[in-house]
Amino acid sequence: MEYSIENTLNLLENKGVTLIDRRQVYVSPDVSIDRIYPGSVLYPGTRLTGSRTLIGSGAEIGTEGPAVVNSSVIGAGASIASGYVTECTLLPRAKAGANCHFRGGTLLEEEANTAHAVGLKQTIMMYGVTMGSLINFCDALISGGLSRKVHTEVGSGFIHFNFTPWGESGDKATPSLIGTATEGVFLDKPPIFLGGMSGIVGPKEIGFGAMTIAGQVVRKSVPDDTMYSGERTSFEKPFSYNTIEPSEKHIRIVRKCNTEYLAQLYALKAWYREIRMKRSMICGDEELSLVYTGALETLDECVKERLKRYKSFASQWGTDPFNDACMHAEAPAFAGVIDWKTDLPYDKWIWSLSAEEKSQLHDWLASCADMIKNNL
Secondary structure (H helix, E strand, O other): OOOOOOHHHHHHHHHHEEEEEEEHHHOOOOHHHEEEOOOOOOOEEEEEOOOOOOOOOOOOEOOOOOOOEEEEEEEOOEEEOOOOEOOOOOOOOOOOOEEEEEEEEEEEOOEEEEOOOOOEEEEEEEEOOOOOOEEEEEEEOOOOOOOOEEEEEEOOOOEEEEEOOOOOOOEEOOOOEEOOHHHHHHEEEEOOOOOOEEEEEEOOEEEOOOEEEEOOOEEEOOOOOOOOOOOOOOOOOOOOOOOOOOOOOHHHHHHHHHHHHOOOOOHHHHHHHHHHHHHHHOOOOHHHHHHHHHHHHHHHHHHHHHHHHHHHHHHHOOOOOOOHHHHHHOOOOOOOOOOOOOOOOOOHHHHHHOOHHHHHHHHHHHHHHHHHHHHO
């Protein structure tokens, strides 16, 4: 059948999608109707484009204003208040606030949410992570917290600085770990608080239970369970972009941070394939399996970006490149025995894991990360 917007909107309404005002909804020809699920709600000003786009059951798009969703996967019960979301994945019940601007490599897990005017790119917000307003984060993984109520939070007015201008064209080998994936997936680590009107100069590592004071730029990594407030000494000296070179210590730190970041991405991919995807298939939840497929696609893009950025850094400063091939090697399968408890939603299942089950999963996941750290 030849495409027409009227036919498309009729098909959507007939299958149970709610169009608040169909005169103000656009769905492009490359969007598959089969990937727009019954029970979803498209508010006035919604634009859906891209063959990858999926809108899950009960998801709401454009609750507070115009919203563009391009080549993105939006899980069941997730919502986008308004803004622009492209090449991203939001798991069930994730929430993007008004005037969001989410670009490629962005993944929000369940209950992760942002307030208004938040820009994200190559950023992974794990379960329950909350961001205030007027925030810009690129190239970071954020975890920590016990539940939706006891969660890691980024205060309003925060920036993750992901660009260093040294050299011919600068570099973006600057990913920061705020918490980790290997520990964060178990939802049993203390939350992290990054105080507002602040920033982090990547790459850095912030430990679980850490708190950084509002109104500062964090220029060093912060250990677990530490309150941090840094000071910056004033100076003035000659400077040229093309003559300043990073020290050997800085190059070692950049390599270490990028190695750890890639190891965490690899482990998180293994978790999605071996645990999340397997469980969704056991539960017979085809829609959720498609959402997890979207998450894996997003994680693959994150890996690709990090390898590209470090390769550029290594080439510019004459240091050894990574062994990229190990990032494409298949992760070891999880061989433990656990009760999948298919009657429970994902988060409640995680909280129900026995000490033995959690130990098996933890050891396997850590081994996935260690494999990368030993081979990069």
